[in-house]
Amino acid sequence: MAQHDSQSGTLVGDDLDSLRRQFDLLDTDEDGTISSEHLTNVLRSIELNITDTEMTDVMTKTDINGDGLITFDDFVNALARARRAEQxxxxxxxDMTLRKTFQIFDRQNFGIIGPKDIWTVLKNLGKEFSLDEIEEMVEEVDEDGDSRITYPEFVQAVLAE
Incomplete structure (x- = not known):
């Protein structure tokens, strides 16, 4: 699998070598470009039946200068964009999972979680903790000392390593 800089989504080192090999496999006539017709034929030869509409979409997203040919730079840029989009x-x-989880505890939708909120949810889940134990847990996460957990404090606690 190709490597990339996970912070920026850019391609690095062995990544480009791997992409060059993949590009070269598609560029069977070795002219340094891949036409839509050529790519369609290659994909269909491996039983990936791509429609003309799908191929037009691929070319629009991949062929940067619109000349109808995919160069190696086009190929690399398209894959880098796809990786950034996936990231x-x-x-x-x-973020959506964290927000939904936070909302389970923030039942009144005030944007904060208090010890009683946590106690109620845990009790409903069959977990027995004393309010004092929960207040200690909140104190560990609560950065501003208000005895409540805000969403940013929640995220930081959940994502802390």
Whole structure:
């Protein structure tokens, strides 16, 4: 699998070598470009039946200068964009999961979780903790000393390593 800089989504080192090999496999006539017709034929030869509409979409997203040919730079840029898009999607999904989890405890939708909120949810889950124990847990996470957990404090606690 190709490597990339997970912070920026850019391609690095062995990654480019791997992509060059993949590109070269598609560029069977070795002219340094891949036409839509050529790519369609290659994909269909491996039983990936792509429609003309789908191929037009692929070319629109991949062929940067619109000349009808995919160069190695086009290929690399398209894959880098796809990786960045996947990273954004993953971050969004993680944020939505964290927000939903926070809302389980923030039943009144005030944007804060108090010890009693946590106690109630845990009790409903069959977990027995004393309010004092829960207040100690909140104190460990609560950065501003208000005895409540805000969403940013919650996220930091959940994502802390």
């Amino acid at each position: 954004v999607k993953t971050a969004y999904e993680r």
